[in-house]
Structures are given as structure tokens and as C-alpha cells.
Amino acid sequence: MRYSALVKSVRIGLLGVGTVGRSVARALAERRDVLSRAVGAPLLLQRAAVRDLSRDRGIDAALLTADARSIVQADDVDLVIELIGGEEPARTLIAEALQHKKPVVTANKRVVAWHGPQLAQLAAQRGVELRFEAAVGGGIPLIAPLTDDLAANRVLELRAIINGTTNYVLGRMAAAGLSMADAVREAQDAGYAEADPTEDVGGYDATYKLAILASIAYEIKVRPDEIYREGIEGIEPVDFRYARELGYAIKLVAHTQRHTGRVEARVHPAMISLDHPLARVEGAENAVFVEGDLVGKVLLMGQGAGGRPTASAVVGDLIDLARSIRRGVQSRPSFSFDDRIGVVPIGEVKTRAYYRIRVDDRPGVLAAIGQVFAEEGVSISSFIQKDAWSHDTTAELVVTTHPSLDASLQNARARMERLEPVHAVSSFLRVF
Ligand SMILES: NC(=O)c1ccc[n+]([C@@H]2O[C@H](COP(=O)([O-])OP(=O)(O)OC[C@H]3O[C@@H](n4cnc5c(N)ncnc54)[C@H](OP(=O)(O)O)[C@@H]3O)[C@@H](O)[C@H]2O)c1
Numbered sequence: 512m513r514y515s516a517l518v519k520s521v522r523i524g525l526l527g528v529g530t531v532g533r534s535v536a537r538a539l540a541e542r543r544d545v546l547s548r549a550v551g552a553p554l555l556l557q558r559a560a561v562r563d564l565s566r567d568r569g570i571d572a573a574l575l576t577a578d579a580r581s582i583v584q585a586d587d588v589d590l591v592i593e594l595i596g597g598e599e600p601a602r603t604l605i606a607e608a609l610q611h612k613k614p615v616v617t618a619n620k621r622v623v624a625w626h627g628p629q630l631a632q633l634a635a636q637r638g639v640e641l642r643f644e645a646a647v648g649g650g651i652p653l654i655a656p657l658t659d660d661l662a663a664n665r666v667l668e669l670r671a672i673i674n675g676t677t678n679y680v681l682g683r684m685a686a687a688g689l690s691m692a693d694a695v696r697e698a699q700d701a702g703y704a705e706a707d708p709t710e711d712v713g714g715y716d717a718t719y720k721l722a723i724l725a726s727i728a729y730e731i732k733v734r735p736d737e738i739y740r741e742g743i744e745g746i747e748p749v750d751f752r753y754a755r756e757l758g759y760a761i762k763l764v765a766h767t768q769r770h771t772g773r774v775e776a777r778v779h780p781a782m783i784s785l786d787h788p789l790a791r792v793e794g795a796e797n798a799v800f801v802e803g804d805l806v807g808k809v810l811l812m813g814q815g816a817g818g819r820p821t822a823s824a825v826v827g828d829l830i831d832l833a834r835s836i837r838r839g840v841q842s843r844p845s846f847s848f849d850d851r852i853g854v855v856p857i858g859e860v861k862t863r864a865y866y867r868i869r870v871d872d873r874p875g876v877l878a879a880i881g882q883v884f885a886e887e888g889v890s891i892s893s894f895i896q897k898d899a900w901s902h903d904t905t906a907e908l909v910v911t912t913h914p915s916l917d918a919s920l921q922n923a924r925a926r927m928e929r930l931e932p933v934h935a936v937s938s939f940l941r942v943f
Contacts, residue, residue, distance in 0.1 A: 602626050614639040718765075747937070777860065880910070
């Protein structure tokens with residue numbers, strides 16, 4: 512490690528003073544003494560970058576610049592915190608900071624999910640560290656437990672609720688019977704959802720986070736586009752009622768599991784047994800359930816977003832890196848990735864499923880549906896007729912299955928939709 516030891520203070524360059532950046536700047540100011548004791552040297556906010564210089568940021572305006580590049584190149588900056596967000600220019604700025612041998616802390620899930628391994632390699636080449644605890648699960652410690660505290664384990668499985676917006680939306684649909692559109696609007700009013708909620712509702716945000724967690728947990732490179740993804744768009748209020756009757760909650764689940772020579776990685780809405788801890792994660796909270804071969808099951812839970820919780824993770828990384836700078840040592844070894852291990856295609860994954868099917872209410876329909884499942888080699892666990900409507904003589908059936916290949920479950924769905932008495936397979940959910 513090429514840090515100079517015994518520095519008098521650690522000078523920070525902050526890129527972005529928005530929701531998280533402002534909380535970080537405030538923590539640095541308000542906790543100056545505590546942080547200084549924790550590091551063994553004062554942490555100084557030396558420079559900060561924003562786009563709009565005219566707005567008050569609650570910090571000395573003389574520190575501000577609109578030229579973020581000048582910060583990553585500055586001789587009087589020892590460490591860079593990137594809180595701009597988005598892919599560019601954030602990725603380039605992080606890479607330039609590392610090139611200039613400045614350790615970097617970032618909360619940027621997109622950049623870490625898509626470019627983390629390359630940036631980690633660059634950091635290793637330059638003898639500095641890249642930290643990103645805040646990129647997944649806001650304030651919940653997840654990266655450090657996986658890289659440090661659980662390092663003695665082989666991670667067998669990791670199952671998580673890592674998108675607070677969708678958890679809030681699904682929770683409101685379940686509790687108040689709201690439609691998806693109304694629940695999303697309520698989440699926007701409460702500040703939990705963006706004006707354009709696609710990244711959250713479509714499951715993209717969760718795939719970035721799962722890509723990071725799976726890459727760290729298994730020490731392999733998992734790109735977001737290798738993860739099977741489905742959003743929560745198709746779920747209707749009635750599914751929550753049926754799920755509860757069957758003993759399940761509906762959650763957007765990010766799941767990864769180790770198989771021999773390969774890993775499973777998928778993000779989709781799923782039914783999860785009411786007695787599983789993840790079923791009880793409420794509102795915008797996040798939770799990650801990890802199973803290691805030595806430790807057994809561990810649950811990490813808390814606030815997955817928000818300025819203050821996210822600043823907690825950013826400043827935690829900052830303290831650790833500042834200590835490294837002080838001592839002239841690197842606290843964590845560089846990441847290494849096993850390129851021989853890939854992701855299992857979704858069709859080859861074995862899972863259980865729930866179907867809600869609108870059919871003509873007449874004899875022979877159940878037999879026709881049963882035949883499709885039999886021909887696809889899918890064994891039915893329960894077959895229940897729910898509501899029936901006399902005005903159009905249709906009925907709703909709910910079918911749950913035993914574990915089967917996902918490809919067979921999908922084939923059964925497509926084939927049922929082509930059956931003459933089937934109006935629609937209105938809902939298809941995997942079941943944990
Ligand atoms: N908010 C959360 O709860 C949360 C949770 C976990 C992780 N994160 C991550 O934390 C990061 C920051 O999120 P945030 O919510 O704080 O974002 P934000 O409120 O939009 O703040 C972004 C900041 O970056 C500045 N900025 C943007 N482009 C810039 C550029 N080219 N040059 C200089 N400054 C630039 C903006 O300046 P202006 O103010 O002048 O526009 C603003 O100060 C993101 O990666 C996000 O994914 C956020």
C-alpha cells in the first residue's frame with residue numbers, strides 16, 4: 512500500500528451534495544470529534560462538487576465547485592466520496608480518482624453493479640481501495656458482513672428484500688386492498704418512490720443490488736443482465752387475498768443460491784411463507800437473509816434508503832479507509848473473482864408456482880388444465896376453485912405446484928392460455 516503514514520488530517524473530496532451528500536457533510540461537521548477519535552486524525556471536508564452552485568448546501572460555499580474532475584485530480588484531496596449517482600460521469604470520476612491513487616467510497620449501485628469488478632481491479636493496480644457499503648441496503652451493513660465477518664463461510668443462499676419502494680407498494684396493496692397504481696401514487700407522495708418508478712417497480716434496482724451481493728458472496732462476476740428479472744406490475748389486489756389464504760405473503764424477492772459449479776440469481780415477485788422472516792418485512796424496510804455453511808442462517812435488516820441511514824454506511828467506509836491512510840496499510844485484501852462459475856438460466860431453475868386462471872365455468876375445464884400440467888411433468892400441489900361469476904359464467908381457479916423446472920412451469924402457462932375455455936392466466940407467481 513502506497514499511502515503515506517502519519518498524515519495530520521484526511522482531506523475529503525465530496526462529489527454530490529444531494530440527499531446523501533448533504534447527510535454525509537452534516538455527519539462530518541456534527542461528529543467531528545467522535546470521527547477524529549475513531550480515525551486518529553481529523554476528517555476534513557476539503558472540496559465538494561455540485562451542478563448548481565447557487566443553492567445553499569449547508570456547507571461553506573467556498574468549498575463548492577461545479578467541476579467534479581478538478582476534485583478527483585486535486586493534490587489536496589486524500590480520499591473521494593462519490594454521491595452523484597447514475598452511470599456517467601460517476602464511473603469516469605471514480606476511475607480517475609483511483610488512477611490518481613485516491614481511495615474511493617461510493618453509494619452508486621449502478622456503477623458498482625455494472626463496473627465494480629473492473630474498478631476493483633483498477634483500485635488494486637493503483638494500491639488503493641474502493642468501498643461501496645451504501646450501494647446495497649442503504650444503512651444496513653451487508654458488504655462488510657459478507658467480505659469480513661462471514662469470510663470463513665461458503666455462502667449457500669442469499670434471499671433478500673432489497674427494494675423499499677416495491678415493499679411499500681406491495682404492503683399497501685396487501686393491507687388496504689389498493690390497486691398497484693394507487694399504491695405507487697401513495698409511495699410517491701410519501702417520498703418512497705421516484706416520479707418515474709420504473710427502476711423500482713420493474714425490478715431493475717433490485718437486480719443491480721443482487722448483482723453486487725452475489726458477486727461478493729460467491730466471489731464471481733455477476734452482471735445485472737445475467738440475473739432473471741420480473742417486476743411487480745402484473746400483481747392484482749386479489750392475489751394478496753389468495754396468498755394469505757394459502758399461508759403466504761407476496762414480496763419482490765432477490766434470490767441467489769449456490770449449485771455445483773454454478774449459481775442461481777433471480778429477482779421477481781414471489782409468494783413467501785408467512786412464517787419466513789422476510790414475509791414480515793414491512794413498509795420501505797430492507798432485509799437480507801444469508802445462509803453460510805458454518806454460521807447457518809443470519810438476518811440483516813433495517814432502513815434500505817434515506818439520507819441519514821445511507822450516510823451511516825458511507826461514513827463507516829470513510830472511517831475505515833481514513834484509518835488505512837493514517838496507518839499506511841490496506842485493511843481489506845483486493846477482490847478476486849472466479850471466472851469459471853456462471854449463472855444458471857432461469858428455465859433450469861427448480862421452483863414452485865402459483866397460477867390464477869380465469870376459465871369458463873363448465874365441465875371438462877379442470878381435466879384439460881390438469882392434462883397440460885401432467886404433459887409438462889409438473890405435479891400439482893393444490894387446485895382450488897375460487898370466485899365464480901354468474902353474469903358471464905366464468906370462474907377463477909388457483910393452482911399451486913410442487914417444485915418443477917421453471918421452463919416447464921412457463922410452458923404450462925403458455926399452453927393453458929391457448930386452451931379454448933381459458934380466458935386468461937391472470938397471475939403467475941413463483942412460491943418459496
Ligand atoms: N437517496 C437515497 O436514499 C440513497 C440510498 C442508497 C444509495 N443512494 C445512492 O447515493 C447516490 C446519491 O443519491 P442522492 O439521493 O443523494 O442523489 P441526489 O439527491 O440526486 O444528489 C446528487 C448530487 O450530485 C450532484 N451532481 C449530479 N451530477 C453532477 C455532476 N456532473 N457534477 C457535479 N455534481 C453533480 C447534484 O448536484 P445538484 O444538487 O446541483 O443537482 C446533487 O448534489 C446515488 O448513487 C444513489 O443511488 C441513495
